[in-house]
Amino acid sequence: MVDAARRCEEANPDVLDINFGCPVKKVAGKGAGAGMLRDIPLLLKITRAVVDAVKIPVTVKTRLGWDHDSKIIVDLAERLQDCGIAALTIHGRTRSQMYTGEADWTLIGEVKNNPRMRIPIIGNGDVTTPQIAKERFDRYGVDAVMVGRASFGCPWIFKEMKYYLETGELLPPLSxxxxxxxxxxxxxxxxxxxxxxxxxxxxxxxxxxxxxxxxxxxxxxxxxxxxxxxxxxxxxxxxxxxxxxxxxxxx
Ligand SMILES: Cc1cc2nc3c(=O)[nH]c(=O)nc-3n(C[C@H](O)[C@H](O)[C@H](O)COP(=O)(O)O)c2cc1C
Structure with a gap:
């Protein structure tokens, strides 16, 4: 990961985001992506090593935990912050959930409202309309929301959300x-x-x-x-x- 991070840095990106969230079997099953949630000491060691290896900000994206019985994100967020990451994105599902069921934003809110947390928290999962985006900001206090699937084939959704967040009005639908x-x-x-x-x-x-x-x-x-x-x-x-x-x- 340190070697990969250094090579990525050569391409001059603004940030380097470590993906500890991918649930697909061929990734998580090998211990990568969300599979790292089963080995927190190694996850933290890698994060620290990557943060130390590059000059650009390192961010992390992950899930609530491996499964229903191990939703460790509130504690993990603090420990990731201690590794020196610049921001954390949380997808409100566990690895076991893959993309099923509804994203649970309660723990995302708990991370954000933890007085020990200083880094920006980006909430993710099921943000599909401008109204939902606004509700997530208002209710959970997150610093940003990340939109995934709702943008597939609808790249104008970002403009619609931004407009609604800034004006409180829905943008007239594009033709x-x-x-x-x-x-x-x-x-x-x-x-x-x-x-x-x-x-x-x-x-x-x-x-x-x-x-x-x-x-x-x-x-x-x-x-x-x-x-x-x-x-x-x-x-x-x-x-x-x-x-x-x-x-x-x-x-
Ligand atoms: C086909 C597909 C590919 C994805 N690839 C990535 C990826 O490369 N990196 C990443 O951090 N998340 C990836 N995700 C996860 C999304 O970023 C996001 O966390 C997830 O879809 C939940 O958000 P949503 O409900 O807005 O879709 C992918 C999701 C899908 C469906």
Whole structure:
């Protein structure tokens, strides 16, 4: 981890976030990700070593604990802070829960309200609407909320949440065309950041999840074609077809 952290630092990121939260079997089962929650002394030793190895701020993301009987986050948060991390993100589930059930924010609130805690606490889990985001800030006092799945295929959700938090009003819904233009920008940026093949694979996951095309009659073939594209040109042609031929019929 120290070697990996030093290599990451060479890419000049703003922060280095250690993921002690991933629940998937091939990761957690090997003792990595959320699997580290079963060996707290090692988790702390690694965190301390990484903090000491790099100059940039090190943050941690983790879960409430390994399972229902070991929700150790309140104590763990203090000990992670003592390792020198700069902020802590808590997903309000245990590893055993994977992504099922509802995120429990009670312990996130307890960590935040622990007078010993000084570092920013970022709450995560089931923040899916602007109203829920606001409620989590108000009720649990967290310094930030992190949004995961609700952003898949809906990258405009951040703008909607920010607007609601700042004004108390809901942003007038973006039109389908505005949303399409956001997805096109996401396509361009993904390809620029990664490369064409990986950028397209990334965007295909968002297109698969987006609610944007729900309810459009006879959309199935277009949807399948959209999710099988391999190049920017192919995908752009399909998005053009949706905007020029399919959407006008819907309006
Ligand atoms: C497909 C998928 C991939 C994820 N990958 C990561 C990851 O690489 N790093 C990470 O810290 N969390 C990852 N997460 C977890 C999310 O960041 C988040 O903690 C979790 O989805 C709960 O938040 P949500 O209810 O807003 O989705 C992933 C989640 C999903 C569903």
């Amino acid at each position: 389908i065309r505005e949303k399409m233009s956001v997805l096109r920008r996401q396509l361009r940026e993904s390809v620029a950041r990664l490369d064409e093949r990986r950028g397209i694979l990334h965007i295909r996951r968002h297109l698969a999840a987006t609610p944007l095309f729900k309810g459009i009659p006879n959309f199935r073939d277009t949807r399948i074609a959209m999710l099988q594209v391999n190049t920017v040109d192919e995908l752009t042609a399909i998005l053009d077809k949706i905007e020029c031929d399919i959407l006008p019929e819907q309006i």
